[in-house]
Amino acid sequence: MEGESGKIYILFMSSIYLFRPEKFSLIWLIGLFILLPEIGNEAMAETAHGEARGAASWTTDARRLTGESDAVRLRAISRLKATSDLSNRLEAAMKGADRFLALDVITALKIRSMMPSLLRYSAEENSGYAIHALNTLIEPSDRTAIFQVYRERLSNRSTSYPNQVALIDTFSRTAERLDLGLLTRLQDEGSVEVRSSILHYLRAQVLNQSRQDLVSLVFRALSDPTFQNRLQAHYLIHEFSPGLKQKFYQEIQRSNQACLADPAEEVRLFCSVSLSAGRQE
Amino acid sequence: MKKSSIILGASFFFTVAIALFFSTRSIPPAAQWNFESEVCRAAYSSLYARDSIDARIVFGYKDARPARFVADRYERLLFIEKILAGCAQGEFACGFRRSEKDGDLFLKSISGPDGRHREVYLRVIGSSVGPDDEENRKDPFQAWKSRTAESAFFQGLANADLVFYNGHSRAGGGPDFSPPELDASLGVAFGWYKNRQPGFSRMEDSLKHEPNFLKLLGLFSCASNRLFVKSIEAVRPGIGVMSSSKLIYFSDALENSREMLSAVLGMKCEKAFTNLTRKPEMQAAGTRISGFFEDLKPSL
Numbered sequence: 001m002e003g004e005s006g007k008i009y010i011l012f013m014s015s016i017y018l019f020r021p022e023k024f025s026l027i028w029l030i031g032l033f034i035l036l037p038e039i040g041n042e043a044m045a046e047t048a049h050g051e052a053r054g055a056a057s058w059t060t061d062a063r064r065l066t067g068e069s070d071a072v073r074l075r076a077i078s079r080l081k082a083t084s085d086l087s088n089r090l091e092a093a094m095k096g097a098d099r100f101l102a103l104d105v106i107t108a109l110k111i112r113s114m115m116p117s118l119l120r121y122s123a124e125e126n127s128g129y130a131i132h133a134l135n136t137l138i139e140p141s142d143r144t145a146i147f148q149v150y151r152e153r154l155s156n157r158s159t160s161y162p163n164q165v166a167l168i169d170t171f172s173r174t175a176e177r178l179d180l181g182l183l184t185r186l187q188d189e190g191s192v193e194v195r196s197s198i199l200h201y202l203r204a205q206v207l208n209q210s211r212q213d214l215v216s217l218v219f220r221a222l223s224d225p226t227f228q229n230r231l232q233a234h235y236l237i238h239e240f241s242p243g244l245k246q247k248f249y250q251e252i253q254r255s256n257q258a259c260l261a262d263p264a265e266e267v268r269l270f271c272s273v274s275l276s277a278g279r280q281e
Numbered sequence: 282m283k284k285s286s287i288i289l290g291a292s293f294f295f296t297v298a299i300a301l302f303f304s305t306r307s308i309p310p311a312a313q314w315n316f317e318s319e320v321c322r323a324a325y326s327s328l329y330a331r332d333s334i335d336a337r338i339v340f341g342y343k344d345a346r347p348a349r350f351v352a353d354r355y356e357r358l359l360f361i362e363k364i365l366a367g368c369a370q371g372e373f374a375c376g377f378r379r380s381e382k383d384g385d386l387f388l389k390s391i392s393g394p395d396g397r398h399r400e401v402y403l404r405v406i407g408s409s410v411g412p413d414d415e416e417n418r419k420d421p422f423q424a425w426k427s428r429t430a431e432s433a434f435f436q437g438l439a440n441a442d443l444v445f446y447n448g449h450s451r452a453g454g455g456p457d458f459s460p461p462e463l464d465a466s467l468g469v470a471f472g473w474y475k476n477r478q479p480g481f482s483r484m485e486d487s488l489k490h491e492p493n494f495l496k497l498l499g500l501f502s503c504a505s506n507r508l509f510v511k512s513i514e515a516v517r518p519g520i521g522v523m524s525s526s527k528l529i530y531f532s533d534a535l536e537n538s539r540e541m542l543s544a545v546l547g548m549k550c551e552k553a554f555t556n557l558t559r560k561p562e563m564q565a566a567g568t569r570i571s572g573f574f575e576d577l578k579p580s581l
Binding site: 235 | 345350354355358359361362379381382383384385410411412413416420421422425503528529530531532561562565
């Protein structure tokens with residue numbers, strides 16, 4: 001028996017059996033007649049409560065996936081796994097105010113079955129967070145197909161700036177290749193943050209993957225209208241290997257001159273310090 | 282035609298042209314702000330005392346250790362998208378224009394509490410150079426990003442009118458704008474932060490600086506109310522502080538900071554702030570405001 005009424009009933013009947021066994025059968029029958037409807041109602045309420053618990057508590061548990069201790073986080077994951085109809089709840093939540101929580105749950109529980117939904121959703125969702133969630137689910141078997149979709153999205157001019165940043169960062173982290181033509185267009189047409197992300201990608205590709213075909217984009221970034229991006233490009237040039245500096249000696253000399261005459265004090269300061277430190281050849 | 286007539290005519294048309302140019306600039310008409318109370322009016326008269334309002338939103342280094350993912354660039358970008366968007370009815374953290382030369386600077390003309398024009402210089406600054414903590418630590422540009430964000434925040438505690446921090450509390454050792462100190466298991470070394478309190482002690486020192494123009498400080502980080510507010514109020518009594526009494530989820534921190542900025546730019550009074558703190562994302566974070574409206578109870 002479940003529910004509070006049932007427990008009280010059992011306790012009562014146990015006492016009757018111990019102290020007045022001759023009355024046990026009659027009282028047992030009367031008690032059951034009175035309590036059965038109550039037990040039935042409690043069972044229905046428990047089910048409804050369970051449903052409500054599923055609806056409200058998944059967001060409570062989702063909030064416990066970040067910022068909490070490992071023990072709290074693991075308990076939250078365990079409760080989420082036990083939540084009824086979770087995938088449908090998450091699918092519905094992705095369209096509303098709890099979308100970030102839903103994406104965190106998908107990531108934490110590694111719900112790969114939701115990848116098709118996520119792939120569709122990430123095309124319309126503009127924050128870039130659906131792409132981050134999708135990335136956590138990618139396995140070697142889906143990598144080629146997913147990255148082809150990502151390349152197509154970057155080629156699509158209607159892709160939001162936050163999505164562009166998320167996509168370029170994905171290519172940075174995974175060392176996947178983007179071609180010079182696409183990067184040039186993104187550098188020409190992208191927002192401040194897109195152009196900064198491209199510089200971050202160029203750093204990974206030029207320094208770690210030896211892609212010398214992309215070096216021209218680094219020098220192009222020296223003409224960026226914002227001083228932060230120009231400075232980021234100068235920092236990257238100063239990280240070039242000796243071989244690369246040798247190969248692009250003329251361009252680097254010109255970039256030094258431009259740097260020392262830059263309208264932004266931060267840029268001029270960086271170059272005067274690094275040149276007097278003798279890091280520049 | 283006499284030369285003097287030509288000059289006079291040209292001057293007249295030149296004057297008309299100048300007048301037309303300035304009249305079509307987007308300077309808002311003098312708004313009639315309706316303040317519910319003298320306390321409210323006084324709070325905004327103080328906040329908007331200067332002709333140029335120095336406001337700073339600084340995103341701390343938002344690592345997710347022990348994972349390598351760093352998220353403040355994305356959060357900052359979401360915030361920027363909102364402030365650049367057109368203004369819906371009742372919204373004020375919107376309609377900003379972006380500086381062409383400074384990627385962190387956003388501007389908006391508003392009408393002050395006295396009806397006079399004010400220019401809001403809003404800096405929105407992030408701390409990380411990329412999305413991967415391991416790679417960021419190898420990038421020399423990361424040090425510049427961290428220094429710039431630190432400088433914007435700590436100098437802002439003395440020089441700015443309004444400063445908001447959206448980042449990690451580091452168990453009371455924050456705010457923090459750099460890749461975190463790690464323990465042996467590559468998690469955040471919370472013990473180190475509790476002992477050294479690098480961000481917190483610098484925050485206290487900056488608040489003691491004189492002269493000091495800061496009227497409103499927002500700390501949108503986990504349990505910032507318990508960790509920081511008492512000390513802040515001891516060092517700088519009367520300063521307005523917005524804080525969170527609970528752990529705060531990133532999208533709640535983002536939305537709360539944007540809504541608070543909107544309320545301040547829209548010169549909302551106590552009742553509006555009370556209603557604001559009843560919103561679900563505010564309740565989830567346990568958002569508190571103290572000190573901004575002098576007569577208000579310690580927290581809404």
